Structures are given as structure tokens and as C-alpha cells.
Amino acid sequence: MLKKTILIIANLDTRGAEFKFVKELIESRGHDACLLDFSMEQEPFFEGDITCEEVAKAGGITDINKVRQLYKSERQKATNNQITGATKIVKKLLQDGKVHGVLGVGGGTSSLVSTTIMKSLPFGMPKLMASSMAGHPKYVGKYVGTKDITMLNTVVDVVELNPILKTQLINAVGAICGMVELSPGWEVEFDQPVIAITSFGFAERAVEPSIHYLREKGYIPVPCHAQGRGDRAMDELIREGWFQGVIDFVTRGIGEQLLGGNCAAGDDRVLAASESGIPQVVAPSGLDMLSVGGNQELLQRYSDRPQAVIDNLRIEVRTAVEELEEMAAIMADRLNASQAPCAVLNPLKGWSSLDEKGRDLYDPVADSAFMEKLKSLLKPEIPVKDVDIHLNSPKFGEEAVTLFHQLYAEWLTAKKSGP
Missing domain, CATH: 3.40.50.12020 (Uncharacterised protein family UPF0261, NN domain)
Known part of the structure; x- marks a missing residue:
């Protein structure tokens, strides 16, 4: 030794x-x-x-x-x-x-x-x-x-x-x-592009298959738990140059930061990838909820909202149309700053396992209001792809990887051709 x-x-x-x-x-x-x-x-x-x-x-x-x-x-x-x-x-x-x-x-x-x-x-x-x-x-x-x-x-x-x-x-x-x-040391070397993925339990049916789809296409996927710390850490690592792309399934940190929820993730969500010039596919999982468990002030403030109780610490309340429109404006502003190809993938049948028909946080009207606002504010060259599936599904994970792979190819071509 x-x-x-x-x-x-x-x-x-x-x-x-x-x-x-x-x-x-x-x-x-x-x-x-x-x-x-x-x-x-x-x-x-x-x-x-x-x-x-x-x-x-x-x-x-x-x-x-x-x-x-x-x-x-x-x-x-x-x-x-x-x-x-x-x-x-x-x-x-x-x-x-x-x-x-x-x-x-x-x-x-x-x-x-x-x-x-x-x-x-x-x-x-x-x-x-x-x-x-x-x-x-x-x-x-x-x-x-x-x-x-x-x-x-x-x-x-x-x-x-x-x-x-x-x-x-x-x-x-x-x-x-x-x-x-x-310890193997801290000078980590990769022989394939490293792609960050935001994840949490309410979107795992999409996240887990996406890891395998990315590997099949020659990427190294790195899931980052979007609970306010993991997504914040991901943004820091993006700025340090660890990742060459992002599939941002769970952008909840934007709403949590805006509304003061338990999972606030700072002001760099989505923006880190945009300003670092790496391709990203963005989805709205987690914007349909606000984490308020254990926070008496928030629990009282949102007591009239539909809520999903997972346990004493994980209580999620439904976000409202006006709040979602504010989140859309923030997301659009950050995506519009992107120096690399980016796109939004919009699941038409719900954004999380709590936002399904028959579940506590299901609200397709609010979801639609967010997406309409986002589309109205994004630059014309940033596509929003509507898919008639639920976000928390293997098919959505596959769609996200397919779209990302296209953007990554565009990005590589642009890099090779020079400024």
C-alpha cells in the first residue's frame, strides 16, 4: 500500500x-x-x-x-x-x-x-x-x-x-x-460524452430507461437528484465543464426557487447549460408541484390547494396558473440565452406521477397555460415538441434521448465548422 x-x-x-x-x-x-x-x-x-x-x-x-x-x-x-x-x-x-x-x-x-x-x-x-x-x-x-x-x-x-x-x-x-x-484520484477521464440527467421519484419511469438509451448511443449518463441540492450541484459541475449536454427532465428548481419551496435550487437552473454552450433538452416535470412538507408557513399558505402527501416531510401542493406563467417566463429567458442547440419536450398527458388523471395534482388546464406562455416567449429557433404521452413513462424517456441525440449532432457539426 x-x-x-x-x-x-x-x-x-x-x-x-x-x-x-x-x-x-x-x-x-x-x-x-x-x-x-x-x-x-x-x-x-x-x-x-x-x-x-x-x-x-x-x-x-x-x-x-x-x-x-x-x-x-x-x-x-x-x-x-x-x-x-x-x-x-x-x-x-x-x-x-x-x-x-x-x-x-x-x-x-x-x-x-x-x-x-x-x-x-x-x-x-x-x-x-x-x-x-x-x-x-x-x-x-x-x-x-x-x-x-x-x-x-x-x-x-x-x-x-x-x-x-x-x-x-x-x-x-x-x-x-x-x-x-x-481513492482512484480526482483527475477523472472520460472516453465518451458525459450527459447530465435531472431525476426524482415522480419521473423515474422516464429517467431510468433514458439512462439505458443514452448508453446505447455512446454517452455516459449521470443522473442528478433534483431535490434542490443535486440539481444545484449539477449546474455547478456544468459550469466547471464536467458535462457535454443535459436532459433536464425535472426543472422543478425554477418553481421552488420562485415560490420559496423546500427544493429551491438557486437561480442557475437551465441557465448554466445555456451559458456554458452545451445542448439541452428541457421538460417540465416538477413544475406541477411545490414541496412544502415540514414547513408550517408554506403548509398554511397553501392549505386550500390540492396536495399529495407522501410522508410527513414530502408534501406536494399543486402550482397555480399564474405561478406557472411566471415560471414559463423564467425558463424562456434562460433558454433564449442558450449558445447551443436546445429544445423543450412537452408531454401532453401530465408531467409527473402525481399529475396523472385521477391523481391529486392532475390539472391539464394549468399545464397547458404554462406551455402556451412558454411558446409565446421562446425564440422561434427553439423548438417545442408536443408528444401525446405522459412524462412518467419509458416512451417519454426514449423521446427525450432521441431529441437530445439530434441536438448533440447539430452541436458537434457546428463546433467542427468553427465560428
């Missing part, structure tokens, strides 16, 4: 024995452990391999005592300086091939600093945060965002070693060591 280096992000001014234990445990596994100390409150119990003074200087403050003063009066500035400095140092280590995985351990401050640094690192690089905050729903979304950061809930606070904490720290070390030992 090749020896790897695991970077431990630490605040050694408030915790010492815990990090010493973690470092020694990693080394006992045959790997190198490098302690990066971002301490900003007081003198550390012992020096890190990368000291808090080095971190402070890299962040722009040459005197660590200045950081400690700021910590008392303007804590955010002190924290930002240490994050900036640590990120610069870690990126240099990465560039030099001197780090293969990153482990953070601690509570609120450590989780914030460590995960912010981790977010700057490449997709696929092992990143693990062992934290007493990992079970807190209000914070975890902020710590992880759309990045591939693994959170381990220590349950107890990371303060002084005890048998319960030791068990969790051993688990954390085992996890990060396993990751670096098995």
Missing part, C-alpha cells in the same frame, strides 16, 4: 489531546498526518506541522496577536483571515502532490473553517468532517452545500478524550484512511 498524506485541520488552542490521538492513529495505519493549525483565540497547546502563524500570514495578517485581538472584537474578520490563509496553503500542498485527503474534527468553528476549506478542493478528493454539529439540520446544509464532503456525527462534543468520543474519532480515522487508500 502506498503511503498517503492526510491533512488534519485543527484548532490547537482549544483542543490538543484529541488531535494528537487522531494524528497518531492515522500514522499507525501507515500514512503521514499533517496538522494544520488555524488557532485564533490563544496560544496552542503545541505547534502544528503548519502553524497558526503561517496560516495567519498567508491570510494577510503577519502578526498572530492581531488575529487574536480581532477574534475578541471582530471575530468574523479573524475567522475569514484564517480560512483564506489555510485555503492558500492547502491548495499549494495539493498542487505539489503533498496531500491526498482532508480531515476536520471539532464543533461549530472547526466545522465552519474546515468545510469552507474543503469546498475549495477538487471533486472526488476525500474530505471528511467529524463534528458534533453534523446532526444539526440548520447547519449541515451550510457546511456541505453542493460539495462532496462527508459528515460524521460524533454525537458528543469534541472536548477532552472519553470512551464515547474515542470511538467516534477511531471511526473518523478509519473512514478517511479507507477513502485515501481506495
Whole structure:
């Protein structure tokens, strides 16, 4: 087994024995452990391999005592300086091939600093945060965002070693060591075009067959769960150049963002592919509903709407004509910005498994109003293909792949012919 280096992000001014234990445990596994100390409150119990003074200087403050003063009066500035400095140092280590995985351990401050640094690192690089905050729903979304950061809930606070904490720290070390030992690296190479697909359970009868149809045509399909995070992450990966095309079955993030639903996906839905100049086929699945489960304000606001109750957390209410027309305007604006071939595929018999005849959210009048508005606003060169089938069906998946394949061929031809 090749020896790897695991970077431990630490605040050694408030915790010492815990990090010493973690470092020694990693080394006992045959790997190198490098302690990066971002301490900003007081003198550390012992020096890190990368000291808090080095971190402070890299962040722009040459005197660590200045950081400690700021910590008392303007804590955010002190924290930002240490994050900036640590990120610069870690990126240099990465560039030099001197780090293969990153482990953070601690509570609120450590989780914030460590995960912010981790977010700057490449997709696929092992990143693990062992934290007493990992079970807190209000914070975890902020710590992880759309990045591939693994959170381990220590349950107890990371303060002084005890048998319960030791068990969790051993688990954390085992996890990060396993990751670096098995990691194939993060320079991923593809020998075929990679195509993103948005998916969720209410459209799976179309999504699952489309994966096989794409493979048959020589593509590598990558489904992205459109629950507000997965589709947001997809848009980020599009802008980073990971994908060469998109079949966007589930554009629900547009409506969720507009109406403040549980699955809001930011303002880049559809736009990322348009501005990145890659072909896309877009469908309206998920625009027929708004996710309100667990949100008392939304549940009360939409109490008079038809709703589908999946479980306590997944309650979907039907979207109204006026809202859908607003969504159509947003979608049209973003598709009109496309620098590559794009098209809309319109299923005439419903948009999701909840939008079928006899189901709670079935409303063909509202669906039609959305599509009429969209057609009126799209550029003439962007086709809308009506298909007399339901979206949640294998046939729709096949139609989407066929249409995408045509657009992709057009795109390749245009690229080869040059500007």
C-alpha cells in the first residue's frame, strides 16, 4: 500500500489531546498526518506541522496577536483571515502532490473553517468532517452545500478524550484512511460524452430507461437528484465543464426557487447549460408541484390547494396558473440565452406521477397555460415538441434521448465548422 498524506485541520488552542490521538492513529495505519493549525483565540497547546502563524500570514495578517485581538472584537474578520490563509496553503500542498485527503474534527468553528476549506478542493478528493454539529439540520446544509464532503456525527462534543468520543474519532480515522487508500484520484477521464440527467421519484419511469438509451448511443449518463441540492450541484459541475449536454427532465428548481419551496435550487437552473454552450433538452416535470412538507408557513399558505402527501416531510401542493406563467417566463429567458442547440419536450398527458388523471395534482388546464406562455416567449429557433404521452413513462424517456441525440449532432457539426 502506498503511503498517503492526510491533512488534519485543527484548532490547537482549544483542543490538543484529541488531535494528537487522531494524528497518531492515522500514522499507525501507515500514512503521514499533517496538522494544520488555524488557532485564533490563544496560544496552542503545541505547534502544528503548519502553524497558526503561517496560516495567519498567508491570510494577510503577519502578526498572530492581531488575529487574536480581532477574534475578541471582530471575530468574523479573524475567522475569514484564517480560512483564506489555510485555503492558500492547502491548495499549494495539493498542487505539489503533498496531500491526498482532508480531515476536520471539532464543533461549530472547526466545522465552519474546515468545510469552507474543503469546498475549495477538487471533486472526488476525500474530505471528511467529524463534528458534533453534523446532526444539526440548520447547519449541515451550510457546511456541505453542493460539495462532496462527508459528515460524521460524533454525537458528543469534541472536548477532552472519553470512551464515547474515542470511538467516534477511531471511526473518523478509519473512514478517511479507507477513502485515501481506495481513492482512484480526482483527475477523472472520460472516453465518451458525459450527459447530465435531472431525476426524482415522480419521473423515474422516464429517467431510468433514458439512462439505458443514452448508453446505447455512446454517452455516459449521470443522473442528478433534483431535490434542490443535486440539481444545484449539477449546474455547478456544468459550469466547471464536467458535462457535454443535459436532459433536464425535472426543472422543478425554477418553481421552488420562485415560490420559496423546500427544493429551491438557486437561480442557475437551465441557465448554466445555456451559458456554458452545451445542448439541452428541457421538460417540465416538477413544475406541477411545490414541496412544502415540514414547513408550517408554506403548509398554511397553501392549505386550500390540492396536495399529495407522501410522508410527513414530502408534501406536494399543486402550482397555480399564474405561478406557472411566471415560471414559463423564467425558463424562456434562460433558454433564449442558450449558445447551443436546445429544445423543450412537452408531454401532453401530465408531467409527473402525481399529475396523472385521477391523481391529486392532475390539472391539464394549468399545464397547458404554462406551455402556451412558454411558446409565446421562446425564440422561434427553439423548438417545442408536443408528444401525446405522459412524462412518467419509458416512451417519454426514449423521446427525450432521441431529441437530445439530434441536438448533440447539430452541436458537434457546428463546433467542427468553427465560428
